[in-house]
Amino acid sequence: DIQMTQSPSSLSASIGDRIAITCRPSQSISTYLNWYQQKPGQAPKLLIYATSRLQNGVPSRFSGSGSGTDFTLTISSVQPEDFAIYYCQQSYSTLLTFGGGTRVEIK
């Protein structure tokens, strides 16, 4: 299985901050990387697929970049509704795997 390592595991941010979350797969996955947001008590929500494609309805302050073994999810200006846990997930292999998650908290 492809192992997905996210960092940091948690971070504190103030409203308006620019933040970045990193995801590193254990092998190259080209650009086949997705990002999800999960709020307490809710199902995950797809934010970005294929590294940088925004899912319908996702605000443009979210962006994704990277390739191979190094990927980043960036929120350009954190809003109150962005405090959540973020997961990366690879779709390179037919056996999919998720990262361990990054909790974004209010500073």
Added chain:
Amino acid sequence: QVLLVQSGAEVRQPGASVKVSCKASGYTLTRYAIHWVRQAPGQGLEWMGWINADTNKAESSQTLQGRVTFTRDPSANTAHMELSSLRPEDTAVYYCARSLYCSGGSCYSDGMGYWGQGTLVTVSA
């Protein structure tokens, strides 16, 4: 409007089996692959496997291979996940999720675009 509605919470004893249903509406089940993902209390997401939309072929994670079965009933537009030989560590919320674009196989540029509400399965003696 795509909706996935899952069956209700279940409690099982260790060693038993559980079957969770995922009823799709707003689209035809046989057009897109269905994934199953679980989340133990306070933990991250674990991909369990998926069922191909058009060939009915299923694939599971290596950790669950042999204990999990994915099926679908096109006449009811419903997918099912059955987990056997339950252990306390199988206690989790189980989600079904639909592929954004893909019917199955090598779905590279594809994510899980639609999710069910989750089903809590508790395994306890």
